Amino acid sequence: MEISEDIFGTFSDPDSGKEIPIKRYTLSTGSSPGFKFQVISYGAGISDIVVPDKTGKEDHVTLGFDNLEGYEKFSYLGSSIGRHANRICKGKFSIDGQSYQLSINNNGNHLHGGTRGWDKHVWESCVIDDTVVFSRLSPDGEEGYPGNVLAQVTYRLIKEGGLRIDFEAMTTRATPINMTNHCFFNLAGHAAGQDGIFEHIVKVNADRFTPVTEDLIPTGELAQVEGTGFDLRNPITFGKALPKVPGSGIDHNFCLNNKCRGELEFAAHFHHPPTGRILDVYTSEPGVQIYTGNFLPQEKGKMVGRGGCSYTHQGAFCCEPQNFPNAINQDNFPSDVYHPGKPYKHSMMYKFKVEK
Incomplete structure (x- = not known):
């Protein structure tokens, strides 16, 4: 296994006014054909994953960009999401009798850490043995959250062709934390579009899901998937599954x-x-958000990615391990509150293989 480092671009930091070089790390199996993962210090995110097919032909299996500007313009692609992934209803919550108002950035709600979540910051980075380590200090009051939070994201190549991601965070005050990775996948190849996605077979290890309101906030119900379009317990193609769900798209926990x-x-x-x-996909958290790229642009040319490829509606899927959305406001959901005596930890893994 090999790790190399180069500079991906320069970020103009709006807080300091400084020009900050963005580091890119390449983790590879060192064989050809083989597996390759690239991660960048902007958003502590995954910028590229290359996987061979059954004939040995390599292709990019995540949406991505050739330059930093793409990641700045189109949020979340491959990024580490924090301080809190997914939605918090109206950006409001209370802890120990104290009320908090977070930034609002999605239909009157708080999404993926706010207006400038952790995906839009440059993280400190280094290589320790076989692991790439990213870290940043999120100050008290950032996006409305209480407490200074020291967060760390580590990436380690797994010998069998996978990438292990570990999220850790320590806080000085009680605060909600819910971190994840937000890769957009298309195993047919990043340019294969909706046709390629519909060919995918999907299986999710879940008997229940959290129904949502029109603005995608969980209602609080833990509903059985049986008898619904969200029953993905047995293998089914996206092409057959999506017409069975409301709106013909999935964006649910x-x-x-x-x-x-x-x-x-x-x-x-x-x-x-x-x-x-x-x-x-493996995780230590209790939930996973399956998202079928419903909000990617309908028109070609609105989102131009790697190699000039146009990314469009349902041209990718996301599988985001997480705690349940809006758990801070639902007593029957697993707690997402952490405090000085209770650090946050979440481990997840993307494991790839090729069936001949």
Whole structure:
């Protein structure tokens, strides 16, 4: 396994006014064909994943950009999301009798850490042995959150063709924390679009899901997937599954059948039979957000990515391990509040293989 480093671009920091070089790290198996992962210090995110198909042909299997400007313009692609992934209703919550108002950035709600979440910051970075380490200090009051939070994201290549991601955070005051990675996948190849996505077979290890309101806030119900379009317990193609769900798109949290929170367990399986590429996702958290790229642009040319490719509606899917959305306001959801005596930890893994 190999790790190399180069400069991906320069970020003009709005806080300091400084020009900050963005570091890019390449983790690879060192073989050809092989697996390659690239991570950048902007958003502590994944900028590229290359996986061979069953004939040995390599292709990019995540949406991405050739330059930093793309990641600045189109939020979340591959990024580490924080301080709190997903939505918090109206950006409001209370802890120990104290009320807080977060920034509002999505239909009257707070999404993915706010107007300038952790995906829009440059993280400190270094390589320690076989691991790339990113860290940043989120100050008290950032986006309305209480407490100074020291966060760390580590990436480590797994020998079998996977990438392990570990999130950790320590806070000086009680605060909600819910971190995840937000890669947009297309195992048919990043340029394959909706046609490629519809060929994917999906399986999610969840008997229940959290129904949502029109603005995608969980209602608080933990509903059975049985008898609904959200029953993904048995393998089914996205092409057959999506017409069965309201709006013909998924953007929902699935409540995993994991036995013990804190242990790395299977969450979801994705398989693209024409290429043989398989992605299995593991997490130590109780939920996973399955998102089918419903808000990607309808028109070609609105979002131009790697190599001039146009990314469009449902041309990718996301599998975001997480705590349940808006858990801070739902007593029946697993707690997302952490404090000085209770550090945050979340481990997840993207594991790739190729079926000949």
